[in-house]
Amino acid sequence: MDLTWLIEKKRGTKSTWYEDEAGHIVAKVCTKCETVKSLDEYPKLKIGIGGRNSRCKPCRSLAQQEYYADNRENYVEYHRKRSSDNIDYRRNWYTANSERVAERNKIWRRNNPNKRVLYKLQRRARIALLPDNFTQKQQVDTLEYFGGCALTGSTENIHWEHAIPLSVGHGGTTRGNMYPMSGRLNNSKWTHNIFEWFTSNKERFNLSQTKFDELIEYLAQANEMTTDEYREYVYWCHRNKKKII
Ligand SMILES: [Zn+2]
Numbered sequence: 062m063d064l065t066w067l068i069e070k071k072r073g074t075k076s077t078w079y080e081d082e083a084g085h086i087v088a089k090v091c092t093k094c095e096t097v098k099s100l101d102e103y104p105k106l107k108i109g110i111g112g113r114n115s116r117c118k119p120c121r122s123l124a125q126q127e128y129y130a131d132n133r134e135n136y137v138e139y140h141r142k143r144s145s146d147n148i149d150y151r152r153n154w155y156t157a158n159s160e161r162v163a164e165r166n167k168i169w170r171r172n173n174p175n176k177r178v179l180y181k182l183q184r185r186a187r188i189a190l191l192p193d194n195f196t197q198k199q200q201v202d203t204l205e206y207f208g209g210c211a212l213t214g215s216t217e218n219i220h221w222e223h224a225i226p227l228s229v230g231h232g233g234t235t236r237g238n239m240y241p242m243s244g245r246l247n248n249s250k251w252t253h254n255i256f257e258w259f260t261s262n263k264e265r266f267n268l269s270q271t272k273f274d275e276l277i278e279y280l281a282q283a284n285e286m287t288t289d290e291y292r293e294y295v296y297w298c299h300r301n302k303k304k305i306i
Contacts, residue, residue, distance in 0.1 A: 062088055062097050062098065062099060064079060064088070064097065066081070066082070067079035067080065067081060067087065067088065068080045068081075068082075072110070075092050075115070076089075076090075076092070076110055076115065077089065077090040078090070078110055078111060079097070086100060086110065086111035087099060087100055088100060089103060089110060089111060089113065089115075091103075091115070091116055091117040091120055092115040092116055093116045093117070093120035093121075093124070094117065094119075094120050096117070098117050100113055102117050102118055103115075103116070103117055103118065103121075104116075104118055104121055141257055142261070145253060145254075145257050145258070145261055148251075148252070148253065152251065187230055187303060188227055191227060191230070191231070191232065191233035191234070192233035192234070192235050193233055193234040193235075194234070194235055194236075195221075195234045195235055195236055195238075195239050196236075199236045199239075200221070200239075203236065203239065203240065203241065204219070204241050206279070207240065207241055207276075207279075209241065209243075210241055210242050210243040210246065211240045211241055211242055211272065211275075211276045211279075212242060212243075212246060212266075212268050212269070212272050212273060212276065213243055213246070213266075213268070213269075213272070214272070215243045217243065218243055218244035218245075219241045219242070219243060219244075220241070220242055220243070220244050220247040221239050221240075221241060221242075222239070222240055222241070222242040222246075222247050222250060223238055223239065224238050224239070224240060224255050224280050224295070225238055225255075225295060225298050225299075226251070226252040226253075228252050228302075229252065229298050229299055229302050229303070230302055230303025231298040231301075231302075231303065232298065236283055237280060237283035237284040238280070240276060240279070240280065245266075246266060249262055249266070254295060254296065254299045255277075255295060256292060256295060256296070259273050274288075277291060277292070
């Protein structure tokens, strides 16, 4: 880069930049590779000198990759937790504001009569496409196998839970996706990923890791998978929701 007609400016020991005669910043020294590069070779950053980052594009993307590699676990966990917190938050909000929501829905339905019917049909169609062959006999056998709620052993207020929720658009009402669960857990599990839900709620409900592992083992076997394959499969389903609605 030709610096002949440019004026060198410095701030502190780190920042060096070059201005033209009109006082416009046209180049900077990258604080990482210490090379002089023209301004457009730096990522935009409002608060940076010349409105640009202190590190050039290649240096910055390298730093980001390194950061990501070092913090991969935290990063993944953070996003996992964020999405599950977000679902909880939205759910709580809807519960707390149920009257407002009902009123809003009423207005929406009045204003969108066609869409409303369409959504209903689409939802029904999507759920109808999922397998639905969990027989009475299988229900009895499954309940006998677990002896009650699959996670607590309780025999009161048993609900049939979809391991992969119908709303995800995968799974269905089949032996490989159904297990008995006590009502209060069933309300909490809702549309969460079963693995994430268990991790976040294990302590809250004082749940047994052994019982959970046994349930996963059972579901994996019913789907003719190893437990690792089953886990992969569940995450895949939640990542790849069938978005008909
Ligand atoms: Zn650089």
